Amino acid sequence: MSRRQPRMTSSGQPIRHTPLGTKMWNYRGYYLMFVPVVLFVIIMHYWPMLGVRFAFYNYRAFGAKTFIGLEHFRTMFGEKGFWTAFKNTLELSIWKLLITTLTAVVASVFLNEMNQMFAKKTLQTVIYLPHFMSWAVVAGIFSMILSPNAANGMVNGMLQDMGLKTQMFLQDKTLWRPIFYIINIWKETGWGTIIFLATLSGVNPELYEAADIDGATRMQKIWYVTVPALANTIVVVLILNLAKVMNLFESVFVLYNSAVMDVSDVISTFIYAKAFAANPNYGYSTAVGLFKSLVGGALVLICNALSKKVRGRGII
């Protein structure tokens, strides 16, 4: 009796000849399980995409929608506030990303030097804490600590005790950005160390032993072994976060105010302010939103390509 040999590809894989229809029928249970996901994605994501057409309409709460072509985009590109917001978005996001990544790298390098496990774990627990606070809470805490009123603001109270001038911290154009970065460092540095510490736990100990034999000092070992070991992870973290640059919203929204608009208004807060102003033109806000979405999408695709190059897999 001879069994029929299945036909093989050149690499020896049998070619299966299950018709697509049969195959899909076999997977019917899985498709059924996917239905709720598809429904939610359509309702929450795809349906709103249809609304993008309002970017080409005059659309107010009362009155008819009228098609006006690219008029909103002409207004937008001619508006000074829009360009300020766009510039601020890039500046604030990118500086924030660079600063918090740097502090996280430095913190993880030195945490990695601790041999006393209990102390290391306790310190980690403490520095991770602020990550779990919402931006609304963090803004609340800092605006109370930085209150311009020396009677209840901790920092201004201390400045006054030392005989120094009190400051309107969050209302001052020159101080707002540094404070924004400091608050971001306070909130996210600890959490940012997790990924770097994970990388460092995988470094081959032999590298340190070899450096010991060569008589390297502790700082030399950090500089020539630890930091290079992080290079790849740093690049990956920067790429992953670069894709989100346009999304900056909540942290600015809870900390900015009319006095510091020039240095703090970002695209999303700009859209919000336009959309929830008196008698808003939804068409115009949609147009700015479309611009944001297109730039953001381009960034995601660029970062995805970069990520594939650097680590062999994309981010989406």
Added chain:
Amino acid sequence: MRKFKFSLFDFVNYLIFIVLALLILIPIWKVLVDSFNAVGMYQFQIFPNRPTIDGYRTIFETKALYRPLLNSVITTICGTALGLLLCTLGGYVLAQADMPGRAGLGFFLLFTMIFTGGMIPEYLVMKQLGLVDNMWILVVKHGINVYNIVLMKNFFEGIPESLYEAAKIDGCTPMGIFTKIVLPLSKAALASIGLMFAVAIWNDYTTAKIYITNPDQTNFQYKLRNLVMDGDTPNTSYKVANETLQYAGIICAILPFMIAYPFLQQYFVKGVNIGAVKE
């Protein structure tokens, strides 16, 4: 062993980190102490000098304050449940390597990470769905999270197929394999991703700010923001200083995760690592 050597380097290193830890703890401790303090003052104190629990009592006795707190609890629990349901279903289906149309379904989800309708079109759709001024917006908005579906898919792909092949041959349905074999193997991942959902929903201020104006439907983050920044204190709070009430509100907003987090730290940390260094 080098373990017992304690050099100048170590001394400086620990000292710097202790200072950093204090910089993180002092603001939190100040808020905690002042929430129990009858009179607010700018100095940092280790313990309240005029202890009172009126701040907390006011929160739990004033409907305008405890209602948002209750809404936050409800939406966080329901949203986490919905989020876990959708991301395990989605992740499990997308992890089926041979399924026809898998790439297409994957792209269908991932496209939403590239292009979005934006704030206004989303608002208009939610309005049509009756989700404006409705706390369930918090549940559905967070419930579908494409990024977490991808995380779950990556995790499920790591489960060796041999573990459920036998069940497949025995004619177990996809749902049966999913609930009886795959999910029990994924408890740690479910805990991590569940916590990510819970933190995101509990801490969400933006969604409440954009979609909800009805005070009965809003969440605690939104109410807290009004209380702290806009001084929107309820009328019944005359018996307690505004600062005390504001600080007590902050503590209520951070308390659930501050309590849970030291015990669940490993799951929180794992969540970051499944996402980033899955190699």
